Amino acid sequence: MKKLKLVMVGNGMAGVRTLEELLKIAPDLYDITVFGAEPHPNYNRILLSPVLAGEQTIDEIILNDWSWYADHHITLHTGFTVSDVDRVRRVVSATGSAGDVITAEYDRLILATGSNPFILPIPGKDLKGVLAYRDIADTQAMIDAAATYKHAVVIGGGLLGLEAANGLMKRGMQVTVVHVGDWLMERQLDDVAGKMLQKSLAERGMQFLMGAQTQALVGNTDGRVAAIRFKDGTQVPADLVVMAVGIRPNTALAEKMRLHVNRGIVVSDTLQTTTDARIYAVGECAAHRGIAYGLVAPLFEQGKVLANHLAEFGIGRYLGSLTSTKLKVTGIDLFSAGDFQGGDDTEEIVMSDPFGGVYKKLVIKDDKLVGACLYGDTVDGSWYFKLLRDGRSVSDLRDKLMFGESHLGDVGHQGQSKASAMADTDEVCGCNGVTKGAICKAIKDKGLFTLEEVKKHTKASASCGSCTGLVEQILMFTAGGDYSATPKTKAMCGCTDHGHQAVRESIRANKILTIADVFQFMEWKTPNGCASCRPAVNYYLISTWPKEAKDDPQSRFINERSHANIQKDGTYSVIPRMWGGETTADELRRIADAVDKYNIPTVKVTGGQRIDLLGVKKEDLVNVWKDIGMPSGHA
Incomplete structure (x- = not known):
């Protein structure tokens, strides 16, 4: 049988994922031709931030070489x-690029043209040193600039802007983030979490100008940007300006083809354009039911439906997606999903511990969880997201x-507990x-022992990397002793080759x-570490030098950030911190007074030579912590 001709415009994540799904179910149905504007095979655009920060290389983020x-006999x-x-x-x-023209006939056409960065229409936008942050070329240009120049300004305090700012700072530049809003990431965080995020990033050396409106970019005699000027007349120096103020669906080709465009290329539930049934659109360029998605999970969901339709099964329908956000600045834990802002018809459950760097806000409507905003402790983000998606009563x-x-959330401290508690059908x-079942099967059938092997198979x-910790837990749970006994001296994590004892001795x-x-002295592979090594290093520092070491609340184990452990009867256990069992008369008096006052x-x-207060009522927890005046949770 003669194969049909399938042409795809765009070689990005959403389009290639569509081809992967198609090849699984109908590998011999089409002759496939792909056009890509970039000179690279398909790569993980989400991981450009770690590349900019020096944590990964371009080769490491290639998805399909x-x-x-x-x-797969694809003409690229x-x-x-x-x-x-x-x-x-x-x-x-x-x-x-040389002006040569090639043509390709099609029976079916996929438009996967992605999106374009929005460039502010201000004087100086075309100066040298003014960049967007969208692809490998942009990332390499920023890396090159960081090797020569000192002052960087990132316009936009959203997800992409903060990732760019963090990467440039890791490259040694002095970075100022200019944001027109009152708090960072206002589309993903409420004001409390946004301001906590700003405080944490400021402590790392990032500078902020909030509520600032850019008027113009000022150049030098060489035609390179030298400063950024604001509407109030002030200006700050800038050798490099990165615009991260949003993206727009790339619909130029679709408009030229006279397809229906409204925010994006308008598609049906089968991802067919409403103008021409032979033409499909997928990814950031597509508008489905009035929404153009910019996150990877919904784009992959679209790809699966489109592949099903191209394979002539015709049973798949894309009905929209619920999305979540996780910041990819290493060491910063935040998560949001759904309607986290709430309103007059919703209820809010809030826990705020600014000193400990933890904030949780859950939004409930009609006994259902409809939104979540987590900062500092995101171990249950996936669970909240599942409750949101399932729409069950809570x-x-x-x-x-x-x-x-x-x-x-003590499963985050115990490591394997969450993995063992999950059902095989639960999505990781x-x-x-x-x-989870697919991961466990691959580990057992193929003898996998490392995270990289699990990723590959x-x-x-x-993709986004937000489930890495859970995948590692499943790997440890499934591989058991084989996983942990691989090296004679087990490294703390993938960020370093040093073991725990070596780190303690060096400190x-x-x-x-x-x-x-x-991290600097012991030559950590990743500049900021990870959720595995940071808590351990933080603990080793404050236990070795309790009066002098700088405690990082964001890097504490979850059990230490939460300050108490729930018991089977619903009461709590509070264990005040005591280094090596040492305490003072004043501390003992405060503990004794709290025991009497709250009838513990x-x-x-x-x-571990600590005093454990068992049977504390939940409503008394805050006052017990306050009266004792000692960090708790060190079981």
Whole structure:
């Protein structure tokens, strides 16, 4: 049977994911041709931030290398921009960088043209040193600039802008973030979480100008940007300006083809354009029911439906997506999903601990969780997202909801507990739709022992990376002793080759007092560490040098950030911190007074030489912590 001709315009994540899904179910149905404007195979655009920060290389973020296209008999034209589509003759014309033109006929056409960064229409926008942040070329230009110049200004305090600012700061630049809003990431965070985020980033050295409106970019005699001027007449120096003020669906080709465009290329539930049934649109360029999605999970969901339709099964329908956000600045934990702002018809459950760097806000409507905003403790983000997506009543969980899936989120401290508690059908990687069962099966059948092997065989954690910790827990839970016994001296994590004992000895021998100094002195592979090593290093610092080391609340274990442990009877255990069992008469008096004042039924000495107050009522927790005046949770 003669194969149909499928042409795809765009070589990005959403489009190639569509081809991957299609090849799984109908590998011999089409001759496939792909046009990509960039000179690269498909790569993970989400991981450009770690590349900018020096944590990963370009090669490490390639999703489908050149051999993948060859192995699947896909004709790939990189460096070619599609300039025209003749819908009558069904011919695509593309122009290369040298001006050469090639054509391809199609029976079915996929438009996966993505989006374009929005550039502020202000004087000076065309100066040298003014960049967007969208692709590998932009990222490389910023890396090159950081090697020569000193002052960077990022316009936009949203998700992308903060990732760019963090990466440039890690490259040694002095970075100022200019944001027109009152708090950072106002589309993903409420004002409390946004201001906590700003405080945390400011402590790292990032500078902010909030509520500032850019008027013009000022150049020097060489035609390069030298400063940024604001509407109030003030200005700040800038050798590099990065505009991260939003994206717009790339609909130029679709408009030229006279397809229906409204915010994006308008598509039906089968991702067919409403103008021409032979033409499909997927990804950031598509507008489905009035929404153009910019996050990877919904784009992959679209790709699966589109592949199903191209395979002539015709049973898939895309009905829209619920999205969540996780910031990819290493060491900053935040998560949001749904209607986290709330309104007059909603209820809010809020826990705020500014000193400890933890904030949780859950929004409930009609006994259902409709929104969540988490800062500092995001271990239960995936659980909240599942409750949001399932739309189940949470009336029976209300008293426990704030404390997480295991009442207090202690699974984040215990590591394997969350993995063992999950059902095989539970989704682990939302981007790629990978369940716990699929990961466990791959680990057992293929003998996988590392995160990279799991990524390669299942694609779990290969996209946005927000599920990496959970995938590692499943790996430890499934592989067991084989996983932990691989090296003779087990490294703390993938960020370093050093083991726990070596880190502790180095902290003591060299009197290191901050996490950043540990990472620098011991040559950490990733500049900011990860959720595994940061809490351990923070603990080693404050236990070795309790009066001098700088405690980082964001890097504490979840059990230490939450300050108490829930018991089976619904009461709580509070264990004040005591280094090596040492305490003072004043501390003992405060503990004794709290026991009497709040009728705490049981007091015992733990095996770790600490005093454990058992049976504290939930409503008394805040006052107990306040009266004792000692950090708690160090069980």
